[in-house]
Structures are given as structure tokens and as C-alpha cells.
Amino acid sequence: MAATDLKKVNRILENREGTSGELIEALQDVQESYNYLPEEVLRTVSERLEVPLIEVFRVANFYKSFTLKPRGKHLLTICMGTACHVRGAPKLADEVLGQLGVKPGETTEDGQFTVETVNCLGACALGPVVVLDKEYYDHMTPGKLRAIVQKVRKKSREKVKV
Amino acid sequence: MSAYVTLTINGAKVKAPEGRSVLDVALDYGICIPHLCHVRGLTPIGACRLCIVEVVKNGKSKVTTSCTLEVEEGMVILAHTEKILKARKNIAEMLVAEAPNSRAIQDVALRCGVKEVRYPFRNKDCVLCGRCVRACSEIWQSKSLGFVGRGKERHVALPFDKRPEFCKRCNACIDLCPMTITPCPGPMKKGEEYLCGLCESQLSMAEEIPDSCIDCRLGEGFSCIRKKP
Numbered sequence: 001m002a003a004t005d006l007k008k009v010n011r012i013l014e015n016r017e018g019t020s021g022e023l024i025e026a027l028q029d030v031q032e033s034y035n036y037l038p039e040e041v042l043r044t045v046s047e048r049l050e051v052p053l054i055e056v057f058r059v060a061n062f063y064k065s066f067t068l069k070p071r072g073k074h075l076l077t078i079c080m081g082t083a084c085h086v087r088g089a090p091k092l093a094d095e096v097l098g099q100l101g102v103k104p105g106e107t108t109e110d111g112q113f114t115v116e117t118v119n120c121l122g123a124c125a126l127g128p129v130v131v132l133d134k135e136y137y138d139h140m141t142p143g144k145l146r147a148i149v150q151k152v153r154k155k156s157r158e159k160v161k162v
Numbered sequence: 163m164s165a166y167v168t169l170t171i172n173g174a175k176v177k178a179p180e181g182r183s184v185l186d187v188a189l190d191y192g193i194c195i196p197h198l199c200h201v202r203g204l205t206p207i208g209a210c211r212l213c214i215v216e217v218v219k220n221g222k223s224k225v226t227t228s229c230t231l232e233v234e235e236g237m238v239i240l241a242h243t244e245k246i247l248k249a250r251k252n253i254a255e256m257l258v259a260e261a262p263n264s265r266a267i268q269d270v271a272l273r274c275g276v277k278e279v280r281y282p283f284r285n286k287d288c289v290l291c292g293r294c295v296r297a298c299s300e301i302w303q304s305k306s307l308g309f310v311g312r313g314k315e316r317h318v319a320l321p322f323d324k325r326p327e328f329c330k331r332c333n334a335c336i337d338l339c340p341m342t343i344t345p346c347p348g349p350m351k352k353g354e355e356y357l358c359g360l361c362e363s364q365l366s367m368a369e370e371i372p373d374s375c376i377d378c379r380l381g382e383g384f385s386c387i388r389k390k391p
């Protein structure tokens with residue numbers, strides 16, 4: 001993707017001219033439709049919402065749900081909150097990060113997976129919790145997680161072949 | 163004409179215009195309260211905590227930063243009690259451990275009577291005082307730089323780490339930054355940081371007369387009001 005497609009952001013910003021209070025909503029929509037926050041798009045957001053660029057940059061950096069780098073096709077979120085931690089989340093994370101060959105926050109070379117860690121997803125009783133493409137997986141073990149990742153990977157490979 | 167209030171600072175009765183900060187008033191009257199993040203004319207943010215004082219009310223005292231404290235009628239301020247000096251010294255000690263590579267910070271440490279540093283030196287190049295950020299957004303309305311990140315990742319940054327085209331290169335950020343005054347013997351290398359004792363002769367004065375100005379480089383280079391003609 002050389003030149004970023006600005007059509008989508010123009011639609012997102014429709015009726016939002018000068019509404020600095022809607023910055024987060026606008027960024028959420030951008031994240032949703034571009035899968036990350038491209039620099040060009042953020043510059044447009046800053047101009048049209050009339051929010052200083054540094055403010056947009058700061059907000060984009062502040063929240064974990066925003067990323068300035070393209071995310072992989074599949075987003076894997078591992079909960080590292082206290083409850084999940086004591087139930088073995090670190091082991092889980094170690095395993096899957098090794099399996100995919102990335103560090104937390106990074107994306108695999110083939111652009112398939114992005115792995116992120118968060119501190120509590122609010123489902124502590126089900127811990128350790130992992131979210132893959134918005135689906136929650138409870139009581140995870142390294143083995144179970146490995147199988148799930150493999151399955152998803154295989155599926156998207158097949159899709160490519162078709 | 164603005165209204166005036168009367169208050170006492172370290173026992174001295176002083177008159178000050180309403181709305182002014184205790185720190186500014188003290189400096190106007192020649193009482194030095196060590197400070198770092200405060201720059202006259204910029205919004206105080208109470209970041210460095212050096213300017214703490216005791217405010218006495220109904221026989222009870224409260225410790226707070228004087229740069230963010232507005233003067234009030236009948237206010238009683240004690241800027242150099244034993245309790246304050248001790249706390250301030252500790253703050254200065256942590257500050258110089260964090261960022262020893264600045265004559266301004268070394269001077270502040272000296273001013274606060276730091277003689278040894280019990281914390282590991284970190285040799286950071288920013289102390290998050292926010293002088294640059296406030297100067298950029300408040301004097302020039304430019305907002306070319308700001309704080310980004312949270313917790314221990316918080317740092318001063320340009321948008322997308324690039325200088326924006328609307329930055330006027332006024333250099334106010336650099337002029338106001340305490341980290342741009344190198345220590346007299348030159349910049350310190352990582353692992354070779356030290357507490358500079360070269361100006362130790364000033365120390366006796368700092369200890370005996372805590373109110374006095376010791377000609378610190380921060381005040382000199384950055385026009386602490388004491389140094390203005």
C-alpha cells in the first residue's frame with residue numbers, strides 16, 4: 001500500500017468537522033477500517049477535527065487498542081492481568097511467542113498474526129484468557145493455544161490457495 | 163489595579179497581588195525557594211516537586227508545591243523548615259541521580275544540600291519538567307512537541323518523531339531545557355556519572371542561609387527572576 005487510501009477517512013470524518021471531542025471515536029473508526037492508524041490519515045484527522053497533531057499522536061500512543069503500525073490479519077491478545085498471571089499466562093505467552101517468533105506487540109513476518117498483551121480483560125474467573133479475532137478462549141493452556149493458532153494459520157493458508 | 167493580599171513567608175510580612183503564586187512572590191522578595199520546572203509566565207504544573215513549602219492553617223501545616231499555590235490573605239508560609247529541607251534534599255538527590263549530566267541540575271542539588279547520592283545514576287537526558295512543552299504551546303501556540311506515552315514510557319516527542327513544518331525553530335524549547343547546560347568539566351559518559359563538587363564553596367552559604375540565592379546556573383541561564391536587573 002504505497003499511497004494511503006484517504007477515501008475511507010473522508011467518510012469517517014463526514015459531519016465531524018471541528019469536533020475535537022470526537023477524536024477517540026474517529027480514531028476508533030480509523031483503526032477499525034484501516035486496521036491501524038496510518039500517519040497520513042492521522043494528519044487528515046488532525047486538520048479536519050481541528051486537534052493539534054501532537055495531541056492526535058499522543059492519544060494514538062496512549063491507548064493499547066490503537067496501533068501506528070499495520071496489524072496482522074489475526075490479532076491475538078493474551079491477558080497478563082493478576083488473575084491470569086497466577087494461572088499461568090506467562091507460560092502461555094512464552095510458548096505462543098516462541099511458536100510465532102515475535103515479541104509482544106509485534107507482527108509475524110507473513111503478516112498473519114499480531115500478538116499483544118493486556119492487563120486484565122475483565123473475565124478473571126475464566127483465566128487464563130486469550131482473545132483471538134475478538135473471540136474469547138477461556139482456561140487456556142499452552143497446548144490448547146498452540147492448536148488454535150495452528151488451526152487459524154492453516155485455514156488462512158487454505159484461503160490463499162483457493 | 164489588581165487587589166493585594168498580605169501574607170508571611172518565613173516570618174516576613176509581604177504584600178502580593180492576588181492570583182500570583184507563592185513561589186513567584188517569594189522570589190520577588192528575594193527569598194529563594196529552589197525550583198526547576200517553574201518558568202514565570204507559563205502554567206505551573208508542579209512536576210519537579212522541589213518548590214515544596216509548608217502552609218500553616220489553624221495550627222496545622224500542609225506540605226504543597228509553591229508554584230501551584232496562589233497567595234491568600236493571611237497565609238502563613240514556611241519555606242525552609244527542617245521537614246521541608248529534608249524532603250527537598252531527597253527530591254534533589256533523586257533528581258541528580260536521574261539526570262546528573264546538567265550543570266543546572268547539579269546546582270539545584272548543591273542548593274538543596276545534597277552531598278552524596280545514594281541512588282544509582284541513570285544519566286537520563288530529560289527530567290520531564292515540561293518546560294519545553296509548555297513554552298512551545300503557550301508562548302508560541304505552536305504545539306510542535308508534547309508528552310507522549312504513559313508511565314515510565316512518558317517522554318517528550320514530536321508528532322511521528324518528525325519536526326512539523328509549523329515549528330518556527332524558535333529554539334525556546336532548547337533555551338529553557340535544564341539538560342542543555344553541560345557540566346563545567348564537560349558531558350559525563352555513561353557509567354562515569356558523579357556529583358559535581360566544583361562549586362562546593364557555594365554550599366556553606368546554601369546551608370547557613372537557605373533563603374539566599376547561590377547564583378545557580380538555572381536562574382542565570384533561564385532568568386530566574388532573581389537575576390533580572
Ligand code: SF4
Binds near residue numbers: 287290318335
Ligand atoms: S526536554 Fe528538557 S525542557 Fe523538555 S521536559 Fe525534558 S528536561 Fe524539561
Ligand code: FES
Binds near residue numbers: 079083119121128
Ligand atoms: S486478569 Fe485476565 S481477565 Fe482479569
Ligand code: FES
Binds near residue numbers: 200228230
Ligand atoms: S517548581 Fe514547583 S514543582 Fe517544580
